[in-house]
Amino acid sequence: MSWLSYLSSHLSQVIALTWQHALLSVEGTVLAAIVAIPLGLWAYRLPGVRRLATVVTEVIQTIPSLALMAIIMVWLGIGDTTLVVTLFLYALMPLLHNTIEGLLAVNPEVIDVARGIGMSESQTLFRVQVPLAAPIMLTGFRVALVTSVGIATIGVFIGAGGLGNLIYSGMQILDAGEIVAGALPAALLAIAFDVVLGAVAARGRRRQGLTTPS
Amino acid sequence: MNGGVWAQIAASVPTVGTDVLRHLEIVLISVWVGCLIAVPLGIVLSRRPRLAEPIITITGFLQTVPSLALLALVLPVLGIGLKPAVAAMALYALLPILRNTYAGVRGVDWSVVTCARAMGMSPMQVLIRVELPLAAPVIIAGIRLSTIYIVSWAVLASLIGAGGLGDLIFEGLDSYNFGLVFAGAIPAALLAIGAGLIFNWAQAALTPRALRLQRERREAAA
Numbered sequence: 001m002s003w004l005s006y007l008s009s010h011l012s013q014v015i016a017l018t019w020q021h022a023l024l025s026v027e028g029t030v031l032a033a034i035v036a037i038p039l040g041l042w043a044y045r046l047p048g049v050r051r052l053a054t055v056v057t058e059v060i061q062t063i064p065s066l067a068l069m070a071i072i073m074v075w076l077g078i079g080d081t082t083l084v085v086t087l088f089l090y091a092l093m094p095l096l097h098n099t100i101e102g103l104l105a106v107n108p109e110v111i112d113v114a115r116g117i118g119m120s121e122s123q124t125l126f127r128v129q130v131p132l133a134a135p136i137m138l139t140g141f142r143v144a145l146v147t148s149v150g151i152a153t154i155g156v157f158i159g160a161g162g163l164g165n166l167i168y169s170g171m172q173i174l175d176a177g178e179i180v181a182g183a184l185p186a187a188l189l190a191i192a193f194d195v196v197l198g199a200v201a202a203r204g205r206r207r208q209g210l211t212t213p214s
Numbered sequence: 215m216n217g218g219v220w221a222q223i224a225a226s227v228p229t230v231g232t233d234v235l236r237h238l239e240i241v242l243i244s245v246w247v248g249c250l251i252a253v254p255l256g257i258v259l260s261r262r263p264r265l266a267e268p269i270i271t272i273t274g275f276l277q278t279v280p281s282l283a284l285l286a287l288v289l290p291v292l293g294i295g296l297k298p299a300v301a302a303m304a305l306y307a308l309l310p311i312l313r314n315t316y317a318g319v320r321g322v323d324w325s326v327v328t329c330a331r332a333m334g335m336s337p338m339q340v341l342i343r344v345e346l347p348l349a350a351p352v353i354i355a356g357i358r359l360s361t362i363y364i365v366s367w368a369v370l371a372s373l374i375g376a377g378g379l380g381d382l383i384f385e386g387l388d389s390y391n392f393g394l395v396f397a398g399a400i401p402a403a404l405l406a407i408g409a410g411l412i413f414n415w416a417q418a419a420l421t422p423r424a425l426r427l428q429r430e431r432r433e434a435a436a
Contacts, residue, residue, distance in 0.1 A: 047433070062406040064366035067399035070383050074392050104432060150280035154370065157387055167286045171373065176290040183283030190278035 003180035018185045021162035024080060025148040028087025033141060036092050040099025053096060061093040065151045069158050078159030083152060090151055091144035098140025102133030135204045142197035149190040234401050237378035240368045243300050245361050248307030256315025270316060273309045281367050289374050299376030303367050307360040314356025318349030350420045358413035365406040
């Protein structure tokens with residue numbers, strides 16, 4: 001197995017690139033959460049704003065990642081910043097979508113009851129609706145983060161760090177060992193984020209006594 | 215932006231046409247092959263949940279593998295060119311369609327299926343006239359997702375010699391030629407957005423009225 005020998009001789013480099021890859025992915029996704037979740041809380045009950053926000057982020061999401069990244073590079077130049085901005089833009093859609101869908105999925109009767117026992121609108125939102133919507137919102141974060149790990153691999157083409165550097169240099173010299181040494185940690189990183197956040201969301205749903213899959 | 219960029223975009227217009235066609239070819243073949251395999255397979259799996267669960271879990275993992283990683287892995291195994299690229303992308307296109315077909319058919323209200331059987335419909339009639347129409351929005355959402363992914367992937371497929379709009383973008387990135395970057399990126403973006411709009415329309419057109427009303431009620435209550 002040529003990739004095992006590559007991995008053992010370049011272990012510290014692979015670990016450093018994996019760490020860098022994880023940090024870049026988390027950075028872009030967390031920045032998007034800071035924007036998208038408050039936007040969703042505000043927009044979910046205004047159908048016009050909701051539609052506009054969804055359409056705009058959906059259009060961004062649809063654009064091929066390398067195309068959008070290349071266009072952003074024309075303005076921001078080469079490097080990590082361009083990659084993080086691209087990841088941010090792609091993470092907006094799942095986060096916003098799941099925030100809105102999560103809030104809309106809350107049983108209207110529960111909201112009526114909360115208002116009926118005298119909760120104010122913001123109390124109802126933060127103490128009833130948001131906790132009930134949290135597992136679905138977390139699923140949005142999970143999708144966004146896993147997607148970010150994938151997109152971050154192509155950051156190499158605009159001069160950013162991460163595991164794409166190993167994959168691409170392996171492709172150029174047709175070294176399967178180097179390709180696998182980059183591709184495997186990237187795949188495992190995505191799967192690890194997916195499994196961990198999935199388990200957290202499942203635990204949240206069990207606590208609420210909900211069994212519906214999201 | 216200076217005049218030079220526009221001149222470069224204008225200069226690459228003739229090749230943009232062939233690159234767009236090649237791009238469309240890659241996307242249509244991959245998604246079509248993906249549908250042909252994944253929709254029937256999803257229906258079969260929905261009848262055998264115990265067999266399906268591990269398969270659906272595996273497709274979930276496969277879907278998280280970064281696109282560049284999978285394309286790079288195809289390179290040493292299948293070689294360079296259009297066929298290896300399409301094979302890799304058809305395989306990837308399978309996954310969202312399979313998951314959504316399975317989830318869509320499984321998600322049909324059990325009592326509706328029982329009613330249909332009680333009315334005397336055969337299992338085939340129930341599938342074609344009850345389950346598939348009710349699952350259609352979810353299945354189309356899967357095909358839409360696959361198509362948009364593959365439009366994006368096809369850009370990277372240029373790296374393994376498949377051609378398409380990625381040729382222009384990579385050439386532009388390599389030579390720091392922004393005109394070429396735009397000449398490839400803008401049609402690629404428009405292609406993906408256009409595909410998204412077509413599927414949105416198809417999804418709305420094929421959503422049964424009862425499901426639409428259900429959702430409208432929910433939104434009105436919020």
